[in-house]
Amino acid sequence: MSSTTTSSSSGLPYALERSVAISAVTRACSLTDKVFRNLVAADTITKKDKSPVTVGDYSAQAVVNTIIGSHFPTDPIVGEEDSKDLRKEEAKSLRDQIVQLANEALGDPAKECPSVQVLAEKWNSGDLSEEQLLSAIDRGNSEGGSKGRMWALDPIDGTKGFLRGGQYAVCLALIVDGEVQVGVMGCPNLPHDASSPKPKEGEFGAGAKRDDLGTLFITVKGQGAFSRPIFGSEVETRISMRSISNLGEASFCESVEAGHSSHGTNARIAELLGITSASVRMDSQAKYASIARGDGDVYLRLPVGDGSYQEKIWDHASGALLVAEAGGQVSDIRGRPLDFGQGRTLRNNKGVVAAKKEMHGQVIKAVGQALEEEGRGHL
Ligand SMILES: Nc1ncnc2c1ncn2[C@@H]1O[C@H](COP(=O)(O)O)[C@@H](OP(=O)(O)O)[C@H]1O
Numbered sequence: 001m002s003s004t005t006t007s008s009s010s011g012l013p014y015a016l017e018r019s020v021a022i023s024a025v026t027r028a029c030s031l032t033d034k035v036f037r038n039l040v041a042a043d044t045i046t047k048k049d050k051s052p053v054t055v056g057d058y059s060a061q062a063v064v065n066t067i068i069g070s071h072f073p074t075d076p077i078v079g080e081e082d083s084k085d086l087r088k089e090e091a092k093s094l095r096d097q098i099v100q101l102a103n104e105a106l107g108d109p110a111k112e113c114p115s116v117q118v119l120a121e122k123w124n125s126g127d128l129s130e131e132q133l134l135s136a137i138d139r140g141n142s143e144g145g146s147k148g149r150m151w152a153l154d155p156i157d158g159t160k161g162f163l164r165g166g167q168y169a170v171c172l173a174l175i176v177d178g179e180v181q182v183g184v185m186g187c188p189n190l191p192h193d194a195s196s197p198k199p200k201e202g203e204f205g206a207g208a209k210r211d212d213l214g215t216l217f218i219t220v221k222g223q224g225a226f227s228r229p230i231f232g233s234e235v236e237t238r239i240s241m242r243s244i245s246n247l248g249e250a251s252f253c254e255s256v257e258a259g260h261s262s263h264g265t266n267a268r269i270a271e272l273l274g275i276t277s278a279s280v281r282m283d284s285q286a287k288y289a290s291i292a293r294g295d296g297d298v299y300l301r302l303p304v305g306d307g308s309y310q311e312k313i314w315d316h317a318s319g320a321l322l323v324a325e326a327g328g329q330v331s332d333i334r335g336r337p338l339d340f341g342q343g344r345t346l347r348n349n350k351g352v353v354a355a356k357k358e359m360h361g362q363v364i365k366a367v368g369q370a371l372e373e374e375g376r377g378h379l
Pocket residue numbers: 051080154156157158159160161254255256257259260261282283284285304309311312315
């Protein structure tokens with residue numbers, strides 16, 4: 001497949017992909033936000049790997065894949081979810097909810113930019129059948145690879161955070177010949193302004209809706225990193241990583257889930273770097289977004305246990321480009337660039353380290369030392 005760039009009226013590379021991705025992620029976020037406020041235990045199932053998936057994850061994947069599929073019909077999509085469990089008899093009520101939620105989100109008369117409107121009528125009718133939506137979910141079954149165009153989609157990243165009432169993100173990226181070219185990430189619970197307090201988990205009860213929450217992050221390779229509210233104003237603001245004179249002033253972000261990133265190793269690395277402020281724990285790729293806009297400086301994701309877990313491309317594609325375009329460097333624990341051309345996982349990499357370009361080497365050195373001390377120097 002060719003690796004062509006589509007441009008539209010702005011003339012910039014990937015302008016159409018950028019607009020379509022913004023439209024898809026925005027519609028998915030309005031859906032997940034609705035589910036977030038009304039979710040009950042029955043709307044969740046446990047996957048074979050014991051991780052949770054909710055009606056929100058499935059519906060958001062159906063919406064994004066429908067939109068991408070109608071604008072770029074030959075582009076493969078590497079999406080996290082599939083419809084296998086949903087097709088079981090006992091999942092009937094989940095399927096019914098997905099049909100309703102996805103059609104509501106697709107049929108919403110919200111404005112699209114003109115270049116996206118051209119094809120919107122294909123999916124904008126709001127009455128796709130159950131089978132059309134399940135097939136849309138399964139459009140995400142691409143095996144990925146190093147050649148041609150493909151989209152990587154995490155319809156809800158941080159599902160555990162979503163269930164706890166914390167941060168989560170809808171993450172979509174375009175990868176061409178193994179390189180991320182476009183990244184769009186919607187963080188419905190992240191304040192527009194980095195200096196506003198982040199909501200506490202569970203703060204979202206009745207009447208607690210804050211209208212300063214919901215931030216969209218947008219990046220195209222070589223064009224910089226931007227943010228804007230998901231809902232309301234479409235004015236984009238350029239973002240960049242914070243300037244600090246030494247790593248001792250830094251603060252770092254890590255997963256809430258200790259099973260996803262080794263908190264103990266992270267703490268030792270912070271100590272080695274002279275970082276004294278407490279780590280900021282946050283679910284999802286909102287961590288990448290936070291450091292990209294200077295609300296933190298270093299993102300550490302150190303492998304747990306024997307390090308056999310392979311990171312998934314949809315957990316990192318949009319966030320990694322956002323940080324790189326905001327002045328950062330993103331690599332694995334050994335300083336190797338993340339290799340998005342290896343299929344559905346980052347099988348050539350272990351863990352993730354993201355920091356400002358000038359300080360990244362120092363962080364990698366401390367990571368090496370901490371792993372050595374733990375007897376995990378072979379990772
Ligand atoms: N053992 C493990 N190590 C690292 N990441 C893991 C993991 N098990 C699951 N994950 C991934 O961690 C993601 C969440 O990351 P975080 O902890 O930063 O919020 C999950 O995404 P989903 O929530 O989309 O399933 C899942 O893909």
